[in-house]
Amino acid sequence: MRNGVIAIHRDGTVALMNDEAYRIFGLTRAPGDLGRPFAEVLRERPPIIRVLSGAFELSHLPNRAELRLRDLDRVIGYTLSQVLDDDGRSIGAAMFFKDLTLVEQREESERLRNRLASLGEMAAGIAHELKNPLAGIEVMAGLLRRQVPDSKDAQSLLADILSEAKLANAIVVEMLEFVRPVRLQVERTDVADVLQHAVTMAESKTSRGEVAVKVDVEPALPMIEGDHHQLSQVFTNLVANAFEALEGKGRLVITAATKLVEADPAFGGSHVPTPMVVVDVADNGPGLPVEVTDKIFDPFFTTKPQGSGLGLAIVRKIVDAHDGRIDVSSTPGMGTRFRVTLPVSSPLGWFKQGR
Numbered sequence: 005m006r007n008g009v010i011a012i013h014r015d016g017t018v019a020l021m022n023d024e025a026y027r028i029f030g031l032t033r034a035p036g037d038l039g040r041p042f043a044e045v046l047r048e049r050p051p052i053i054r055v056l057s058g059a060f061e062l063s064h065l066p067n068r069a070e071l072r073l074r075d076l077d078r079v080i081g082y083t084l085s086q087v088l089d090d091d092g093r094s095i096g097a098a099m100f101f102k103d104l105t106l107v108e109q110r111e112e113s114e115r116l117r118n119r120l121a122s123l124g125e126m127a128a129g130i131a132h133e134l135k136n137p138l139a140g141i142e143v144m145a146g147l148l149r150r151q152v153p154d155s156k157d158a159q160s161l162l163a164d165i166l167s168e169a170k171l172a173n174a175i176v177v178e179m180l181e182f183v184r185p186v187r188l189q190v191e192r193t194d195v196a197d198v199l200q201h202a203v204t205m206a207e208s209k210t211s212r213g214e215v216a217v218k219v220d221v222e223p224a225l226p227m228i229e230g231d232h233h234q235l236s237q238v239f240t241n242l243v244a245n246a247f248e249a250l251e252g253k254g255r256l257v258i259t260a261a262t263k264l265v266e267a268d269p270a271f272g273g274s275h276v277p278t279p280m281v282v283v284d285v286a287d288n289g290p291g292l293p294v295e296v297t298d299k300i301f302d303p304f305f306t307t308k309p310q311g312s313g314l315g316l317a318i319v320r321k322i323v324d325a326h327d328g329r330i331d332v333s334s335t336p337g338m339g340t341r342f343r344v345t346l347p348v349s350s351p352l353g354w355f356k357q358g359r
């Protein structure tokens with residue numbers, strides 16, 4: 005049974021608790037659990053105790069309610085009902101529940117995708133409109149420069165105008181890259197190679213300073229089906245962000261390892277575990293303030309004066325196109341870890357091949 009069930013007698017002792025319930029609550033079954041008061045069996049999970057305690061007191065019992073178990077970082081959906089005897093007297097209560105964590109993650113990324121889609125359309129329009137006037141500014145500033153060869157002040161102002169226009173143009177180009185649909189050139193890709201390449205690229209994009217970089221790839225890491233170039237871009241952006249967060253000092257550790265992940269059958273997956281490659285990019289920089297964590301993947305969200313805020317939005321888009329996942333965890337003051345999980349072989353790979 006994929007649902008968790010716990011049933012209690014009227015006196016508050018546990019009548020039944022199935023394996024799924026133990027799993028969802030993160031508890032291990034002890035021999036004497038049945039017959040013990042539920043408050044003892046569940047003492048590590050006070051929110052559940054609160055729900056069950058209401059079973060004989062509330063006039064309307066919760067139906068399809070949601071409960072967040074903070075310490076487990078888990079969300080459950082549950083229904084509570086009383087168990088009645090033939091005379092309609094309540095002799096116990098039962099709670100049925102389901103782990104909604106995966107469902108919630110899916111919904112969250114769905115919402116994000118929708119938000120990105122509409123922002124993307126707008127951005128494409130703006131970027132397109134900006135390209136021509138920017139090119140005009142560059143050309144005309146260049147012409148003017150030749151007309152005032154002797155004025156030092158004018159030359160330096162014009163040099164500034166040109167470099168600002170170039171910067172604006174670079175942002176427009178990045179923006180168009182972001183809104184363009186991803187077309188993957190799927191090939192057998194060596195993740196170790198991608199990571200090395202990414203570190204070099206990030207060094208040329210931004211300054212590494214004294215940051216110590218360690219790349220630790222599991223010896224027998226399988227090749228994955230992916231787009232070498234675009235995956236390099238993913239890790240270049242993550243590494244560049246880490247360098248920027250570290251401001252020239254600190255440590256960056258990149259690890260890659262294989263992991264078997266069981267797909268949730270509720271989403272059309274099978275129970276057969278699929279091999280994934282998990283890459284962690286972890287720095288010991290300042291970390292992310294809690295209120296910022298939700299926004300970092302939004303296009304144009306940046307805390308940097310020269311940032312476009314498209315780096316992570318592009319990262320997410322490329323990871324999505326690979327049927328992968330990206331998660332971030334961060335402790336302010338301690339550092340930030342981005343985790344990219346990529347399937348070793350993408351079942352959709354051949355359809356996405358852009359030619």
Ligand SMILES: Nc1ncnc2c1ncn2[C@@H]1O[C@H](COP(=O)(O)OP(=O)(O)OP(=O)(O)O)[C@@H](O)[C@H]1O
Binds near residue numbers: 246
């Ligand atoms: N490793 C990190 N440590 C701390 N903050 C980070 C880290 N990576 C990203 N961020 C935060 O997320 C924000 C968004 O990152 P993103 O890469 O999307 O844009 P950006 O780096 O600001 O600009 P761009 O990459 O377009 O030049 C950053 O401005 C920064 O505040």
Ligand SMILES: [Mg+2]
Binds near residue numbers: 241244245315316
């Ligand atoms: Mg960035």
